[in-house]
Amino acid sequence: MSKNETPRDPNEVLEEYEETLDSVLAEVESPDETTEDDDLSLGLPGLSLGRRDFMKAGVAAGAMGSVAGCSALTGGGGSAGSQSTPSGSGASHTVEPGEHDEYYGFWSGGHSGELRVVGIPSMRELTRIPVFNTDCASGYGYTDGTQEMLEEGGGYSWGDNHHPNLSETDGDYDGEYLYVNDKANGRIARVNLTYFETDAITDVPNMQAIHGCTVLSPDTKYVLGNGEFRVPLPNDGTDVKNPDNYTSLFVAVDPESMETQWQVKVDGNLDIVDTGKEGRWAISSAYNSEEATDIQGMTKDDRDNVKAFDIPAIEQAVENGNYEEVNGIPVVDGTQDSPLNKGDRPIVKYIPTPKSPHCVEVGPNGDYAFIAGKLSPTVTMLDLDALADSSDPEEVVAGRPRVGLGPLHTTFDGNGHAYTSLFIDSQAVKWDIEAAVEAEEGSEDPIIEKQDVHYNPGHIQALEAMTTDPDGEWLVSLNKLSKDRFLPVGPIMPDNDQLIHIGQGEEEMELVADHPAYPEPHDCVFAHKDKIDAKKVYDKDDYEETYITEEDSGVERTGESSVHVKMTTKRSEYGLPDFTVQEGDEVTLTTTNIEGVQDIIHGVAIPEHDINYAVAPQDTREVTFTADDPGVYWIYCTFFCSALHLEMRSRMIVEPAEG
Amino acid sequence: MSKNETPRDPNEVLEEYEETLDSVLAEVESPDETTEDDDLSLGLPGLSLGRRDFMKAGVAAGAMGSVAGCSALTGGGGSAGSQSTPSGSGASHTVEPGEHDEYYGFWSGGHSGELRVVGIPSMRELTRIPVFNTDCASGYGYTDGTQEMLEEGGGYSWGDNHHPNLSETDGDYDGEYLYVNDKANGRIARVNLTYFETDAITDVPNMQAIHGCTVLSPDTKYVLGNGEFRVPLPNDGTDVKNPDNYTSLFVAVDPESMETQWQVKVDGNLDIVDTGKEGRWAISSAYNSEEATDIQGMTKDDRDNVKAFDIPAIEQAVENGNYEEVNGIPVVDGTQDSPLNKGDRPIVKYIPTPKSPHCVEVGPNGDYAFIAGKLSPTVTMLDLDALADSSDPEEVVAGRPRVGLGPLHTTFDGNGHAYTSLFIDSQAVKWDIEAAVEAEEGSEDPIIEKQDVHYNPGHIQALEAMTTDPDGEWLVSLNKLSKDRFLPVGPIMPDNDQLIHIGQGEEEMELVADHPAYPEPHDCVFAHKDKIDAKKVYDKDDYEETYITEEDSGVERTGESSVHVKMTTKRSEYGLPDFTVQEGDEVTLTTTNIEGVQDIIHGVAIPEHDINYAVAPQDTREVTFTADDPGVYWIYCTFFCSALHLEMRSRMIVEPAEG
Numbered sequence A, B: 001m002s003k004n005e006t007p008r009d010p011n012e013v014l015e016e017y018e019e020t021l022d023s024v025l026a027e028v029e030s031p032d033e034t035t036e037d038d039d040l041s042l043g044l045p046g047l048s049l050g051r052r053d054f055m056k057a058g059v060a061a062g063a064m065g066s067v068a069g070c071s072a073l074t075g076g077g078g079s080a081g082s083q084s085t086p087s088g089s090g091a092s093h094t095v096e097p098g099e100h101d102e103y104y105g106f107w108s109g110g111h112s113g114e115l116r117v118v119g120i121p122s123m124r125e126l127t128r129i130p131v132f133n134t135d136c137a138s139g140y141g142y143t144d145g146t147q148e149m150l151e152e153g154g155g156y157s158w159g160d161n162h163h164p165n166l167s168e169t170d171g172d173y174d175g176e177y178l179y180v181n182d183k184a185n186g187r188i189a190r191v192n193l194t195y196f197e198t199d200a201i202t203d204v205p206n207m208q209a210i211h212g213c214t215v216l217s218p219d220t221k222y223v224l225g226n227g228e229f230r231v232p233l234p235n236d237g238t239d240v241k242n243p244d245n246y247t248s249l250f251v252a253v254d255p256e257s258m259e260t261q262w263q264v265k266v267d268g269n270l271d272i273v274d275t276g277k278e279g280r281w282a283i284s285s286a287y288n289s290e291e292a293t294d295i296q297g298m299t300k301d302d303r304d305n306v307k308a309f310d311i312p313a314i315e316q317a318v319e320n321g322n323y324e325e326v327n328g329i330p331v332v333d334g335t336q337d338s339p340l341n342k343g344d345r346p347i348v349k350y351i352p353t354p355k356s357p358h359c360v361e362v363g364p365n366g367d368y369a370f371i372a373g374k375l376s377p378t379v380t381m382l383d384l385d386a387l388a389d390s391s392d393p394e395e396v397v398a399g400r401p402r403v404g405l406g407p408l409h410t411t412f413d414g415n416g417h418a419y420t421s422l423f424i425d426s427q428a429v430k431w432d433i434e435a436a437v438e439a440e441e442g443s444e445d446p447i448i449e450k451q452d453v454h455y456n457p458g459h460i461q462a463l464e465a466m467t468t469d470p471d472g473e474w475l476v477s478l479n480k481l482s483k484d485r486f487l488p489v490g491p492i493m494p495d496n497d498q499l500i501h502i503g504q505g506e507e508e509m510e511l512v513a514d515h516p517a518y519p520e521p522h523d524c525v526f527a528h529k530d531k532i533d534a535k536k537v538y539d540k541d542d543y544e545e546t547y548i549t550e551e552d553s554g555v556e557r558t559g560e561s562s563v564h565v566k567m568t569t570k571r572s573e574y575g576l577p578d579f580t581v582q583e584g585d586e587v588t589l590t591t592t593n594i595e596g597v598q599d600i601i602h603g604v605a606i607p608e609h610d611i612n613y614a615v616a617p618q619d620t621r622e623v624t625f626t627a628d629d630p631g632v633y634w635i636y637c638t639f640f641c642s643a644l645h646l647e648m649r650s651r652m653i654v655e656p657a658e659g
Helices: A010-028 A051-056 A059-073 A144-152 A311-319 A433-438 B010-028 B051-056 B060-073 B144-152 B311-319 B433-438
Strands: A103-108 A114-120 A125-130 A165-169 A172-182 A187-192 A197-203 A210-215 A223-227 A248-253 A260-266 A269-275 A281-287 A303-310 A324-326 A329-333 A348-354 A360-362 A368-372 A379-383 A397-399 A407-412 A417-422 A427-432 A447-452 A457-463 A472-479 A495-503 A510-517 A524-528 A554-559 A562-570 A578-582 A586-593 A602-606 A611-615 A620-626 A631-636 A649-655 B103-108 B114-120 B125-130 B165-169 B172-182 B187-192 B197-203 B210-215 B223-227 B248-253 B260-266 B269-275 B281-287 B303-310 B324-326 B329-333 B348-354 B360-362 B368-372 B379-383 B397-399 B407-412 B417-422 B427-432 B447-452 B457-463 B472-479 B495-503 B510-517 B524-528 B554-559 B562-570 B578-582 B586-593 B602-606 B611-615 B620-626 B631-636 B649-655
Touching: A125 A197, A125 B510, A144 A197, A144 A620, A165 A210, A165 A524, A172 A210, A172 A524, A187 A210, A187 A223, A210 A269, A210 A281, A223 A269, A248 A269, A248 A281, A260 A311, A269 A360, A281 A360, A281 A368, A303 A311, A303 A379, A311 A329, A348 A379, A360 A407, A368 A407, A368 A417, A379 A433, A397 A433, A417 A433, A417 A457, A427 A433, A427 A457, A447 A510, A457 A524, A510 B125, A554 A578, A562 A578, A562 A602, A586 A602, A586 A611, A602 A620, A611 A620, B125 B197, B144 B197, B144 B620, B165 B210, B165 B524, B172 B210, B172 B524, B187 B210, B187 B223, B210 B269, B210 B281, B223 B269, B248 B269, B248 B281, B260 B311, B269 B360, B281 B360, B281 B368, B303 B311, B303 B379, B311 B329, B348 B379, B360 B407, B368 B407, B368 B417, B379 B433, B397 B433, B417 B433, B417 B457, B427 B433, B427 B457, B447 B510, B457 B524, B554 B578, B562 B578, B562 B602, B586 B602, B586 B611, B602 B620, B611 B620
Parallel strands: A260 A329, A407 A457, A562 A586, A578 A649, B260 B329, B407 B457, B562 B586, B578 B649
Antiparallel strands: A103 A114, A103 A524, A114 A125, A165 A172, A172 A187, A187 A197, A210 A223, A223 A248, A248 A260, A269 A281, A281 A303, A303 A348, A324 A329, A360 A368, A368 A379, A379 A397, A407 A417, A417 A427, A427 A447, A457 A472, A472 A495, A495 A510, A554 A562, A586 A620, A602 A611, A602 A631, A631 A649, B103 B114, B103 B524, B114 B125, B165 B172, B172 B187, B187 B197, B210 B223, B223 B248, B248 B260, B269 B281, B281 B303, B303 B348, B324 B329, B360 B368, B368 B379, B379 B397, B407 B417, B417 B427, B427 B447, B457 B472, B472 B495, B495 B510, B554 B562, B586 B620, B602 B611, B602 B631, B631 B649
16 A cells, blocks of 8 residues: 555645646647637636636636647647557457347437447447437437326426446346436436336435435345535525535435435545445535635535445434434435444545545556546546544555546546546546555555546446446546547537446557537446346336227327327328317327337427327327317327328317307 | 320329239238348238229338338349448448548438538538527527527427528529528528527418428529418418418518518419429429328329429419408419419419329539329429420420339439439439430330439438539438437337449448437538538628627616626636626626637526527627526536637526515
8 A cells, every 4th residue: 555644745746737727728828739729818817816826716617628629639638648549459449230249238318318328349320318308319308108107206398317337137238227316406317227217216305416416236126326515404495595505415316216324424525436346435526625615615625535334223313213304304414523423333434635636536446446536637546445443544555556636536447457537637547456455555566557538537347347347448538628630510619438448457548439429428438238228118007007009099088178099000001090088178199009019109299289208119108288279280290100190190179168 | 294194184193002002012922031020010001902092092102111121121122222331332421530421411300400411421410400490409598689580580499491402693502501491490590600500480371381392593683482281372361261261372582681572372382392494493302182182082083283383474473463452461373273374374284193292403514304103103394495385294295214212302313314203112223314204104115224222211322413514423321210220229210321422323322320310410511512612601791780799798777676797718717706686687698718729619607597699700699588596606618619618607696685
């Protein structure tokens, strides 16, 4: 283990930052390396400040982001930066027509609210899964069932999903579910991977922003979420101007019932979370130990504290009744001064790290948690075994290699290598895990290779890197900026997801492909195709709605102002060529696709009624609306299903109310 | 010109159909060629009928769709079908990392409501442009400006866009605008190609479904739309059960003001439209000349009538006051019996074609309109010069080559070749245009080559095929079904957009790549990259909203229950670290991104208020909402903009109402 002084001399920490800043400024002071499109002065309002002031000021980060773009554009920035050599190598990501990809990639869609399924290595987007958004292509948010789920899940039309997680059994993906957070509204959603559709959304009480999200390995006992924003508890208008009483929570949600189980109150703002492989530790990065409310205050001190949640200890506290109930949820006190943290087995251990670290990823064998430094050019490695006995950095920090500027996330090839994304250097850096343990703190010795990416990477993921047995071969760098990498498409530019060949870790990294991404993927997770077993036709017993046969097709008046219309769909024909309702009727329309052939999907579009939804083979969907406007409306099929698709219609006649 | 008998003997036409059917049934009767997943019996309820009955029945089309999939899956189906040989050829669609595509492709998104911008030849989706849908990634439908536009455009949250059209000057793309229809709600939208965003939506009166949509070549005098569904005029509840009085309209919209100019009433259901190159003719395909209301009735007769709209003649009729005004729009009578069609210069010419044709495309030099037969295995070529003198098929039908089963759309390489998509055969067929004129009607002589596609293609487009100077090289086949071509993603499978190399038309067609597409692209249009001039940073003078400077940032109470909050955004910081409003206040939040650097976008997310929007460099956006719930809400940036992006927040405090 390397030596760590805690707390370090603030001046020493600051020197480290200044060194970072020197590299940044060196770029800025070479004006011939800037391009016309990247007028850096606009991003650097702080240049007239002294360097220490500059680094301390919130605007500094603006400079860093801007310079990163510049650095990458001019090909410089990293001392060990390699030029990409995309042509002429052996690595090909081409998947020939008709052949299948080897891996599923599940991409979070950020504030698009959706998930995206991407084939690896082709990088083709296979489908989208609407989650927190509404989607008129599938009818998600248009049918009664999906509308009710979204309404019960908070009633929002968007969300901000960051971290997709596959359900695990024995530490490996079981292909059942995917769980993902909503940072905007403090929610967690579940996606059913048999049908590739969202089947549950939980609006977690007491939390405004769930950012980090993971499942508890090895058997998905919980879905765990980090509440990032500190708010009054409860946030009901009392104590709004007393930030000292704001709080940040950590939450456990049951993966089956999707009900919130318990929460833990902590100091500072929680960020990203990952768990060890044995069901005990959840490690969360955190920032703003100052508990300030503006960026200057949040970056005032030199240290922040990573939180290590001891899950069985928390469960014991809940069982012992050591909690306060808020909005029906047991909230356990895990702040530094809590009595629950003073005994032999504290429920949360606080481990000091350099200021404002970003991600936590636990390595494949569960030995170490890797905490990327963000503002520090290092990755802090925590020894999870040592955690059981201590939270003293001297004991638990196993290594702290110096990887480059702006480290955000780390991934693994399963052969002893870590790969860290460098936001400011715009690089992926490959390093040797054990060499980092043996090297001195802050040494660059473990660094093997750096690969330029374009530009400003966030998450970085290699195949099945979050399992106990990563597959290597390919790595994806999710870059936030694309700048001039693609044909211009107006001011809102795509992100750039880059595919890098890493083999089994013995070869050099090779940049193989750029792929534009609509805003804004944050993270992705990969599963070998054999681990997912998607159905191609619905099993009608899976759904509550009544399956409609052709004989059932008809109109039933269910009340003075309500009718139930039932109709089948099959190629070219709805079960009813027409039906009549009265102005003002509440119409419930139930539709069953009676076909058994895969890929024969029918749509039900009702013009001028803002209704459209898909009905896949053997599926039944229902929609309820009020027939407000008398007239003739041609319900038509929106999925091109047969040669006479265009002629496939049902005529809804809304008769005017009498008088 | 080939000889045509009009009207043809119905039995002769039926024989033609039966021949089609024979090929279809031949596939069905080879059960060993079906796969387990494609249980064709489910799609063939009509198999026990006699063949003539089967063809006449609406369900026949179901069989056709199903069999097409089977045919393609088993590699058969087309007599001249070539196996794809994707590997080892010279044609590569790879665009190396950092290099640009050569062409923009603009894809309609069907009932997803959006447009998609795809790079050619890489087939990478560069961005999405929300049009008729809402989009929480960009904030389209969330800001005041976009909300108002959608509200004034009908107030719907979705639409069904089919046919994207680029604005033209002198018959070539000028890069200014793109126009696209909404089939679901009778609308036409305009997309500004400087900023790649929708800037106008027109809810066209009197029309329920605008399907075909085109611009009038060569100078975009009008955007023209085909009303497909026949409804009462006006559709206000009167005469709802009298289909004889339903009507279908053709519309002209001004491309600048986006106001509806005039409409023309016609017989039958209009389908697709294209124009000649000299500003006179708009040719619309049409079906249901029976004016029936169910599929059996719509397929009863043997013929339908293509409509040739004589635009100057219509303008003259409007100028002469020969119209009825309905909902403020001049509606000209263009039905077959109209007096306006009886004189020397009829406003609409009716040209009989085989039953239920599908698309119309006018060839590059404007000589011919190509009408794909759908149920007939032929393409009907109309001579546009001859149209001036006659609407007698004997005079105006220049050729009718027999291309294969289920012809839907035709495209061009500019070197004398046409390429027609065959929905039932699942093929692209390449044929010689002049040879087709010289061959006998129904001859296969002009056929050069057939290429299997996977499966059931709709539109087919070659590069700049709709201009007077097509570029050849690449062709895209938009296939409706993908079946087993990709990793399974649940019952709602993607479409399959296939890239085919055609060179300059002298080489063999070669299938190069499969690309999955989220439901449901219908058509696409390509422009060389030099024809589009997208801005990367907003010009603040382009927008009405007030540009906010850092000095302007602040809160102004504008009424007893209303406040105006102004704040800038730049990397890491909003102009206001916090602001306070009162419970019940109507809050207008105006945000300017004061950065001038491309690709530095900031987001404004307000948790638990269902608000998020993007503000690109130098752009200003505004949102108005009511602060209903007292509490603390952390407004945060949804575009990862700098190393301190996570710390970038503004704190909105909603103080509880007194008492």
